[in-house]
Amino acid sequence: MFKPIIAKNLRDIKIGRVCGFADEQLSRLLISKGVLIGSIATLIRESPFGQTYYVKIDGLRFGLRKEEIDVIQVTDM
């Protein structure tokens, strides 16, 4: 049976496979740093002042703002 891909937010599912980007401008920056479709993303923690996230993507670590992490669309692993 064909299963539709449902894009989710990494903040909700904590770990997932990148399946798309919701913003062209920001995706340009993300992919140039190696965040690609198919990359595995894990949300590790939130910063002390909130709304900034420590995220691991394919062995790289990033500090991402809420607006930035929300651009990354992920699916369940």
Added chain:
Amino acid sequence: MNKKIAILGNPNSGKSSVFNRLTGMSAKVGNFPGVTVDKKIGILRLPSGTTADIIDFPGVYSLHPNSKDEFIVTSILANPQDENYPDLVLYVADITHLEKQLLLFTQLVDLGLPIIMLLTMKDLADKDQLNIDLDQLKNAWDIPIYAINARTQGSTNEILQELDKQLLHSTLSTQQQYKLSYDEQSLVNDLAETFPGKNVYQLLLVAHYHQQLNHLTAAQKSRIAQSNVKHGFNSVASQIRETMQRYDSFTHIVRKAASIGTFKVSKLSDRADDILTHRWWGLIIFFAVNFILFQAMFSWASYPQEWIDIAFSWVGAQVKHLIPFETLSSFVSDGILAGLGGILVFVPQIFILFFLINILEDFGYMARAVYLFDRLLIKFGLNGKSLVSLIAGGACAIPAIMSTRTISNQKERLITTLVTPFISCSARIPVYTILVGFVVASSHHIGPFNTQGLLFMGLYLLGIVTALGAGWILKQIIKSDDRSFLMIELPDYKTPDFKVAVHTAFTKAWSFIVEAGKVILIISMILWVLSSYGTKSRMEAATSYVQTTTQAQHLSPEQSEDLMANKKLEASYAGTIGKWMEPLIAPLGFDWKIGIALFTSFAAREVFVGTMSTLYSLGSTEDYSSITKKLAAEKNVETGQPRFTMAVAVSLLLFYVFAMQCMSTMAVVKRETGGWKWPIIQFVFMCSLAYLASFIAYQLLK
């Protein structure tokens, strides 16, 4: 002309270590033309006897830039006529993250540049048992590749020989990595008629960035813009397409050549981050690190500062001794040497602070600090990356403002530039030290804490809070469509490279000497003229007054000399300016003497101390306790009460916390913002705030 070798690579690739290793300490720092980005350049002596220039470019992920800093790389590589256009590229990549560090490399291949690849961190890869078959990579791209381990000297000779060989007759990989889309191809064909001889990828870059590329004429820019429209060129979409395709082209090559999965994550870094980026521990450690940073800066720097002081007073005394003409010797010792000393005395602190900041940066900690504080700082119109400037501002605003260049958002960069001078720099410390004594006695304690110490800390905190408050106000006022982002890579922790840190600190200190030096020196000379000369009648009156007083009161030659200096200063143009300022500053509790001190502080704030000691006939002493005693004895002529009351001292302290008194900082702000508009706004804002705060404090406390 020497041939040029460019070192290029991603920000965390180990580029700086490679550059340092090849050039040693001989590298010089300049600016890339038109922009304020450091350009590190060294001269390489190659085995064949020829020499080549080697340039360290800013680290970038892609030729599609994210900031002004990064754009310099694109603008140079899009123009083969640029004076910095390389003949050969040394591409540096971290072997443990190779799969993510080749985007830029394939772009350079498409520019038709000869490339040698240098893979760093081989030791780390070995430890993780990550083996990459270099022969496979060499075959895939048809270029020479070396794996090194950034700290050891080992293969330097081999690399130099390869550079030599490639400069003589390079083996060029001609295979285009990026396949243009149909529309891009027809656009490029169009542009090729306007720019014959440019390479396909260069033309594509020109299509993307024609607006900002300075080597193009207005006519050329409008022609490119027309072609872009004609072919429906969408820059962002094209960049995404290009980037994804490039990743596709090299990812499988790297994976095939690697012995194990290439996503090796340093476990040690993970464990360190559990603590260092922890919600509570992270903050506590950050403040502890900063405490140690400043503790080290002040205590280590105090020794060289003392030597500099001693050296300058010795040279000053020699000059007075050797130059028989009084005016000339005074000009050299009190004008030029005093100015030079005033600059150099800050160099140790700047050097030490930037050395330590660089160690932290290289270790990987600064990126974590940026992550921790970004959310807090954006509320005040700043950016996580403003943190480095705010910390550096604790030494001196000049190198701090120059560090704002890494902030890509123009508005946040501007706000950082404007608020950094509120952070108490080390030039304010002498002023604080003298004045806190008039606010509270040194023996006074609150609980276990010395009250003067607490007051000192309060002044620093006031500066920080004001910087944030001003940032908040500016955030509401300044309009910008420029999108702000953080998206910072947190690299693996690694042992810091001390040589690179020393070199960077040296560069920062040197640029401080050059930037601040010329302004302070000029102002110091102007101030010397203003405080040595006055209208003839006043100066003569001052001289005869001193002569009669000396005879009447049987003053010693020394006392007479001090009195002479005092009266001459009062009669000089500077004295006239101080008296002219008096009505303006009287509501703040200041008299004309303080007026002169405020005025001369525009060279640099710490000049306050020297001016005060002259004004109170202490000659050239800068001994704090004797200045404090003298100030305490000073009476207000009208009331008969002590001149330096607690109210006056508080008012003066507040003035020094807030006021923009540093002309060198203004000159740097002017250069960084490209005009006088912002430094003038900054000056008016800071001085008005200082005036208001001092006014309120004095009126409430007097």
